[in-house]
Amino acid sequence: MTKIDFRSDTVTKPTPAMLDVMMQAKVGDDVFGEDETVNALEQKLANMFGMEAALFCPSGTMSNQIAIKCFTQPMDEVICDQTAHVYRYEGGGIAYNSMASVRLLHGERGILTPEMIEPEINADNIHYPNSSLVVLENTVNKGGGKCYHISQIAPIHALCVSRGLKLHLDGARIFNALVATGDKAIDYGKYFDGISVCLSKGLGAPVGSVFLSDKATIKQATRIRKVFGGGMRQAGFLAAAGIYALDNHVERLADDHKHAKALAEALQKASYVASVMPAETNIVLFDVNPNLTADAVVNAFAEKGVLCSATAAKTIRFVTHLDVDADSIAETIKIISGLQV
Numbered sequence: 001m002t003k004i005d006f007r008s009d010t011v012t013k014p015t016p017a018m019l020d021v022m023m024q025a026k027v028g029d030d031v032f033g034e035d036e037t038v039n040a041l042e043q044k045l046a047n048m049f050g051m052e053a054a055l056f057c058p059s060g061t062m063s064n065q066i067a068i069k070c071f072t073q074p075m076d077e078v079i080c081d082q083t084a085h086v087y088r089y090e091g092g093g094i095a096y097n098s099m100a101s102v103r104l105l106h107g108e109r110g111i112l113t114p115e116m117i118e119p120e121i122n123a124d125n126i127h128y129p130n131s132s133l134v135v136l137e138n139t140v141n142k143g144g145g146k147c148y149h150i151s152q153i154a155p156i157h158a159l160c161v162s163r164g165l166k167l168h169l170d171g172a173r174i175f176n177a178l179v180a181t182g183d184k185a186i187d188y189g190k191y192f193d194g195i196s197v198c199l200s201k202g203l204g205a206p207v208g209s210v211f212l213s214d215k216a217t218i219k220q221a222t223r224i225r226k227v228f229g230g231g232m233r234q235a236g237f238l239a240a241a242g243i244y245a246l247d248n249h250v251e252r253l254a255d256d257h258k259h260a261k262a263l264a265e266a267l268q269k270a271s272y273v274a275s276v277m278p279a280e281t282n283i284v285l286f287d288v289n290p291n292l293t294a295d296a297v298v299n300a301f302a303e304k305g306v307l308c309s310a311t312a313a314k315t316i317r318f319v320t321h322l323d324v325d326a327d328s329i330a331e332t333i334k335i336i337s338g339l340q341v
């Protein structure tokens with residue numbers, strides 16, 4: 001039985017055309033700054049987002065953790081939503097790598113507002129940790145792929161500037177947000193001190209994330225990447241996949257979003273489903289009926305060849321991506337409708 005895999009948009013494999021470009025890449029030693037393909041990828045993303053410089057990293061976790069280390073000092077405090085990847089899924093890295101504490105907010109599907117952030121910025125008082133950084137996530141993974149619009153980000157930026165805080169974007173799925181909202185990448189550079197972009201999620205590259213910021217911050221980030229063990233040598237083979245993905249796999253994210261909406265609609269009608277979060281991008285989150293567990297429903301799907309993941313006791317996540325085509329979606333909708341749990 002062929003499996004249809006909705007566990008994550010990280011499960012994609014390079015397409016033949018992407019592999020071909022990787023094989024042809026011109027490479028050099030990137031720790032010496034001599035890999036022209038890595039340099040081209042960094043330049044391309046910096047230009048797209050209107051940032052001065054960029055740094056290719058092995059993972060989104062590393063690019064976020066480098067950013068947090070650049071933008072904080074030990075004893076500082078980072079402000080983010082309680083569902084934030086930087087807090088929940090990076091292994092306690094904020095404490096371990098940056099020796100900073102975290103103030104968790106309760107956004108609506110992970111979306112923060114200036115009104116939520118402002119009262120949580122500590123006054124200048126020796127009892128309090130120094131609030132130095134706000135981290136936003138776009139799209140919000142645990143918010144079911146919910147997007148910020150740039151109009152919601154501008155006032156958060158204004159607050160951070162007025163109170164002397166830095167603003168970082170965990171943009172693991174920023175291209176999903178850009179495609180869904182119609183916002184422009186170039187406007188993001190105006191508002192964020194740092195941006196992490198993942199190439200290995202919906203864009204379909206096998207490896208890689210890029211941290212974007214100003215020149216001085218990227219110089220410091222390069223030092224931190226070395227300390228973290230993330231300085232790579234002939235990394236141009238990987239960067240070539242990233243360039244290919246940026247040129248060929250951005251617009252098609254609209255298909256993933258259409259597919260997610262179709263799955264959400266089918267799930268809405270299923271007898272074992274209690275509620276479905278509206279699908280805005282490529283993530284569908286839904287709760288199963290109170291008499292069921294998410295694990296039981298995940299297992300029932302797996303028996304039919306559909307892989308998805310339990311993200312809480314009653315919550316299941318489907319993520320659409322490059323390796324699930326329209327036929328597989330039609331097949332999955334049939335399985336959703338016919339499933340007996």
Ligand SMILES: *Cc1c(COP(=O)(O)O)cnc(C)c1O
Nearest residue numbers: 059060061062085137141170172
């Ligand atoms: C996947 C992801 C990351 C980075 O994950 P890596 O697996 O380390 O590349 C960061 N933030 C969010 C929201 C993510 O979904």
